[in-house]
Amino acid sequence: MVTINSMMCKGCGYCIRFCPKHILEMSKERSEKGHFYPVNIDEKACTTCAICALMCPEGAIEVTSKED
Amino acid sequence: MAEYKRPKSLMPMATGYCPGCLHALATRLVADVIDELGQAENAINVVSVGCSALNLYSWCGDVIGSAHGRAPAVATGVKRCLPERLVFTYQGDGDLAAIGLAEIMSAANRGENFTVVFANNQTYGMTGGQMAPTTLLGQKTTTSRDGRDCLTTGYPMKMCELISVLEAPVFVARYALNTPKGVMDAKKGIKKAFEKQLRGEGFTFIELLTNCPTNWGMNPLDTLEYMNTNTIPYFTPGVFKDKEAEK
Numbered sequence: 001m002v003t004i005n006s007m008m009c010k011g012c013g014y015c016i017r018f019c020p021k022h023i024l025e026m027s028k029e030r031s032e033k034g035h036f037y038p039v040n041i042d043e044k045a046c047t048t049c050a051i052c053a054l055m056c057p058e059g060a061i062e063v064t065s066k067e068d
Numbered sequence: 069m070a071e072y073k074r075p076k077s078l079m080p081m082a083t084g085y086c087p088g089c090l091h092a093l094a095t096r097l098v099a100d101v102i103d104e105l106g107q108a109e110n111a112i113n114v115v116s117v118g119c120s121a122l123n124l125y126s127w128c129g130d131v132i133g134s135a136h137g138r139a140p141a142v143a144t145g146v147k148r149c150l151p152e153r154l155v156f157t158y159q160g161d162g163d164l165a166a167i168g169l170a171e172i173m174s175a176a177n178r179g180e181n182f183t184v185v186f187a188n189n190q191t192y193g194m195t196g197g198q199m200a201p202t203t204l205l206g207q208k209t210t211t212s213r214d215g216r217d218c219l220t221t222g223y224p225m226k227m228c229e230l231i232s233v234l235e236a237p238v239f240v241a242r243y244a245l246n247t248p249k250g251v252m253d254a255k256k257g258i259k260k261a262f263e264k265q266l267r268g269e270g271f272t273f274i275e276l277l278t279n280c281p282t283n284w285g286m287n288p289l290d291t292l293e294y295m296n297t298n299t300i301p302y303f304t305p306g307v308f309k310d311k312e313a314e315k
Contacts, residue, residue, distance in 0.1 A: 007082070008081070008082045009085075009088035010082065010088070010089045011087055012281075012288040012289075013288060013289055014289070014292075016090065016291075017289055018248055019124065020249075029300075033082070035087070036194030048071070049070055049120075050069060050070035050071065050072045051248050053072035054072070054248055054251055054252070055093070055248060055251060056093075056094075056096075057085065057088065057089060057090060057091075057092035057093040057096065058083060058092055059074040059075065059078060059083055059096045059099075060074075060082075061072070061084055062073055063070060063071055063072040064071055064076055065070075065071055
């Protein structure tokens with residue numbers, strides 16, 4: 001599962017650019033800090049490859065493997 | 069499947085870097101490696117002046133702030149006094165390749181047993197985007213408005229190539245942080261350099277190609293493309309010296 005900390009995100013969009021499944025999208029609303037941030041629009045399609053977390057400059061994304 | 073947790077060596081807050089700045093990614097990579105090696109309590113981060121000094125606010129472990137460009141000189145003293153500690157400097161290109169050129173070349177030539185992490189964004193970021201020694205030919209900055217001209221300001225300085233011709237350094241490598249592959253390679257390179265230092269092998273130098281969305285005047289995603297088409301062809305990523313492999 002991908003957890004995005006909107007308080008740390010600055011909205012650069014690297015995670016959206018590099019997500020191989022194209023399931024991250026910029027939010028419509030701004031965070032408390034005033035930035036747009038990525039949201040996961042399809043949790044089921046996520047393979048938890050963690051490329052979004054790898055490319056996040058701020059370390060705002062944490063990835064845990066799916067429980068099944 | 070993979071898991072990722074934010075490294076404990078970083079403060080649990082946003083860094084001071086601009087949105088999309090790969091300096092923040094470079095800092096995070098170093099923190100990742102230090103956590104993986106279990107050296108969070110043992111590491112000493114020596115920073116000097118420039119955007120790299122923002123590490124002072126986001127680094128959880130020991131940090132020393134030194135004068136502009138003098139981080140390798142300070143790190144030399146720290147490492148000689150505390151040989152058991154993992155000592156590394158984190159410097160930008162204006163800091164390392166311009167004002168600190170004497171310090172870095174001397175420290176490399178002496179083969180001091182510490183690691184230099186060099187974030188090269190081809191501009192002076194913090195002071196407002198002036199031309200650095202590493203600025204590419206034709207690149208516009210606030211002090212080279214028509215683009216850098218080699219007739220008046222020379223050519224971009226290739227630090228990895230310069231340092232790799234010295235006898236003492238044991239590992240010299242350059243990585244670009246604009247693709248996931250580059251980031252993964254960089255992480256392996258930083259880990260290798262730190263392991264070499266912990267084994268007491270000698271001086272290690274890691275150059276990380278980064279961007280500066282604010283001073284290049286582009287949005288973050290465009291800077292990654294700019295790096296692909298302009299930066300990487302000139303500053304070729306790769307391992308320039310690895311004494312272990314030469315044996």
